Amino acid sequence: MTHIAFQKKGAPVEVEADFIVVGSGAGGGAVASGLARGGAKVAVVEAGPWRDPEHYPSSMYGTMRDMFDDWTSLMTFGRALWPVLQGRVVGGTTTINSAIVVRTPADIFQSWEKNYGFGGEALAEKVWAHQDQLEKELYVQETAPDKMGRSNELALITSQKRGVEGHVIRRNVKDCEGSGQCLQGCKKERKQSTNLKMIPEVMERGGMVLSCAPVHKIMLKGNRAVGVTGRFVHPQTKEKGAKFVVRAKHGVVVAASCTHSPALLQRSGIKGRMLGQLFRAHPGSAILGLYDDDINMPFGATQGWSSLEYRNTPGFKLETLNMPLELIAGRISGGGMRLMDRLKNYRRLALWVVACRADSIGTVSNGPFGKPIVKYTMNQTDMAKLRDGAVEVAKHHFAAGAKAVMPGVLGVPYELHEKDLHHLENASLDPRAWTSILTHLFGGCPMGANPDVGLCDERGRVFGYEGLVVADASVMPTNLGVNPQHTIMGLARQRAAELLEDIS
Ligand SMILES: Cc1cc2nc3c(=O)[nH]c(=O)nc-3n(C[C@H](O)[C@H](O)[C@H](O)COP(=O)(O)OP(=O)(O)OC[C@H]3O[C@@H](n4cnc5c(N)ncnc54)[C@H](O)[C@@H]3O)c2cc1C
Ligand code: SF4
Structure with missing residues (x-):
């Protein structure tokens, strides 16, 4: 088992493999383990550090420092500065996500076929077959009723009462203990993030991992990708270490996320009309409900209930989200004594969220110091969807027995009672008024039928280059309206199967 972590300045570290996979998150972990199972020697090159669960920080502050990308400081450039959250650690965002697993809906493959000239039933069948396998590997299951916690339970009972679709979320978690800490990494090793399952499997099968190793450039020989280079960076001090050069016999697979993949390709001189285009998201906002009785967010699955009632019309999704006190303190408005006073209610708060299936499109480009620049502003139609979703969340809280809700929208009173809901219904549609993430x-490296509509073809191969494949969320030309990691993994496993076929 080979793991090369931070190396101090000195002689360059040079290694060779059949395939290089840049990034170890949902896409990188799934494609690397798929390739390794087929007998290929894989080198996973990951910008973030290796963290074993017992070393995950206990505080959210520590998690942001050690496991999130750039202290969560990446913001959208646009009408509003909204944070763009991702992991930077072995396991990528899967290490700090909520573990929700949703199969790719059939309408997604149809829309890709209709609008971008790839996909359709043939791709759907392949991705679903990989998802069958992934669900077994990753112990995908519903949270046990006694680990749901009060917030998830209340939302579930209320959806039954109101007659809206609502269900217990399926997650890639084995025997969840309901500690509500998925966003800090699961110290109890229940969540099956790629750093616990897929990356160790790559190493057991003769592959290697370079951590603390942000790839600066993809090396090209003519139009063929032959390797990657960069410099190790110390995860805490940010000290620059030795140079690394990794050479690939067969190809380089880029899975560095929707922001870092396009930026890396641009830095490497890759050309393509669609590079950095079709960036999309599910921007989300949270509404707190204040209850008479204890909710106790620190107990229960981090996310246990979801509703897809409004996925297509008007286009949003509802979920519960148990958050630690530190994050709630950042979400509640006010400071000093006023904030302390408001936080006294923490035990009686439930936080439920709306995630907007936005049609708005942005761009990603490579910025100074390798930091991506994300230009993105939600249009007014999407803002109206977000507001409708927030109103729906508030109604769900009231139907569940909340005595007040806190929407956190500028111009709307801090605390709203049911009779005051019109304030939220008429809230400003200016993105600057909303607290959203x-x-x-x-998108960013979208697949498409030809270089006019996509950067990559239907197999993730970058048009005009050889041995260069993209296998993360950036290849999706549309959003999904459901949580993405399962689709990313299903597509990535399909990429592995195709690459193995090519070299056989
Ligand atoms: C807080 C949170 C909760 C979420 N919850 C869920 C959920 O419950 N269910 C769900 O389906 N989705 C969830 N998501 C989204 C989901 O986790 C992501 O969509 C998914 O992980 C993206 O996969 P990816 O492979 O594209 O990128 P990532 O998983 O982000 O992996 C990219 C990796 O590339 C590395 N990298 C970046 N640049 C470089 C470079 N230059 N060189 C080397 N390595 C590099 C990064 O460090 C990172 O490890 C959540 C996201 C967040 C932020
Ligand atoms: S809720 Fe707690 S035990 Fe369950 S997967 Fe998340 S962190 Fe692990």
């Missing part, structure tokens, strides 16, 4: 990202 982007966690589900799509």
